[in-house]
Each structure stands twice: as C-alpha cells, then as structure tokens.
Amino acid sequence: MIFPPRASWTRRCLLAALVALAGLLSGCVFLRLLEVKRQLAQFDRFFQLETSEGIKLGFLTPVLVTGDLRWLGITPEKVRTVGMSEEWRVRWVKEVPPGVTENAVRDVEIGLIFTEDKLTRLQIDEVYFALIPKPFFVGLLRGLGTAQIDRGKRDAAVQLAGDNGMDAASITEASLLELLGVPSERRTEGDRTHLRFRYVPTPPGAKNGVFDLTFAFNPAGRLVFLQGRSPVGQMSFNFDPAAPAPAR
Secondary structure, eight states, X not given: OOOHHHHHHHHHHHHXXXXXXXXXXXXXXXXXXHHHHHHHTTHHHHEEEEOSSSEXXXXXXXXXXXXXXXXXXXXXXXXXXXXXXXXXXXXXXXXXXXXXXXXXXXXXXXXXXXXXXXXXXXXXXXXXXXXXXXXXXXXXXXXXXXXXXXXXXXXXXXXXXXXXXXXGXXXXXXXXHHHHOSOSEEEEETTEEEEEEEEEEESOOTTSOOEEEEEEEOTTSBEEEEEEEETTEEEEEESOTTSOOOOO
C-alpha cells in the first residue's frame, strides 16, 4: 500500500534538515573566517612571515580546517602526508579567450600545510613576485584585517588608499600582462580599463571553485581597484577611494 502524503511529508522534513545542517556548517565556517580576520588585524602577533624565497606565511594560532578550504572551493590537486601534517598543492588553470593560445603556462599554484587538520602554513613560489612586489601582496593580507564585511552579500571590502608601503603604483597594466598573460576579458568602463582573469581549478569537479580576478587601472595606468570573486563570495580592494568602485 502506498501513502503519498506521508512520503511527501518525510521528504520535506529531510530537505528541511539538510538545509538547516548546511546553514549550520556554513555558519561555523563564517565564524572561523571572522576569527582569521581578527588575527589579520594583529598580523605580527598571529602570523610568521618569511620572504627570502617566495612567501611563506605561518599561522601561529591555526583556525581554519581542511573542510573550510573545501567549502571555499579550494581543492588540492596533490596531497602528501608527512607525519602529522598534510601538504596540499593547489593549482588553478587560467582560461583564455576563444582562439587565443599562449606560449607560456600561466597557471597559479599555492602550497598549503595542515597539521592535525588545521591550516598552519601558506606557501607561494618566488616566480609570482618577479613583477608583483611582495609588500603589495602582504599589504593585501594585512588589509583584510580591516575589511568591512557584508555577510548577506558575502562581500569583504577593503580601503587601501595612500602610501602604506604596498607600492600599488608599481602594479601597472604592462607588468600585470607580462606576469599573467592574456586576460580572459578586457573592457573599458568610463576612464578605467578592466582586466579580468578567470581561473578554473584542477582536478575539475562540482565542488571545486572557479575564481575571477579583476584589476582596474586609471588613465595613468595605475592600479586603483582589485576584486576577487569565488563561488561563495567576493573581496574587493580599493586603492583610490576618490574614484567610484566598479559595480559589484
């Protein structure tokens, strides 16, 4: 004998339970991300920075776990276990416009180390800093400690105007193109030139994250805005508050 009403009620209850569980889990991730933001606001207390060969960032009071990174869309291409640690190699493949072929590989790779499931180290190779100053990248990290968070929109906005040691003026359109190659999209809005770079993770999968980076330059060729988009939110850095930010 079939009882459609009860079966339907059961399915609705199961769906509601799954939605509630997803909300609870994402809420926990959000709280841990807020704790990382708080730590970034006191950068020298909570992080150990090495810049002699690439950038190595040690998390002195680890918060994020492997599941958080996967929820953010960051999935390892390679995993290696060393003692109590798990080493991830994460790679994103750059998408180019149709019909465009690049001679050089423009993929982006980072290394992550987890100890007892908590993120303890971030590693970025020296090659990425041949044209992008390390103080600029570190300044972005420090700036996240002052980000204005809109949880509803899943948006983090950072104001980084003035001379703060980041040397943002050295990030020119020419240097960026030399480093990252042909953009996935190029457009002009008002007096700004926008270069968009789209990166697809490897190995591909439904839970993996596609990431977009959009750089905006003023007529003098100076970087005035940077926006990063992921499947779960976006971050924006405004280097010129006198000028309007691009539409989000």
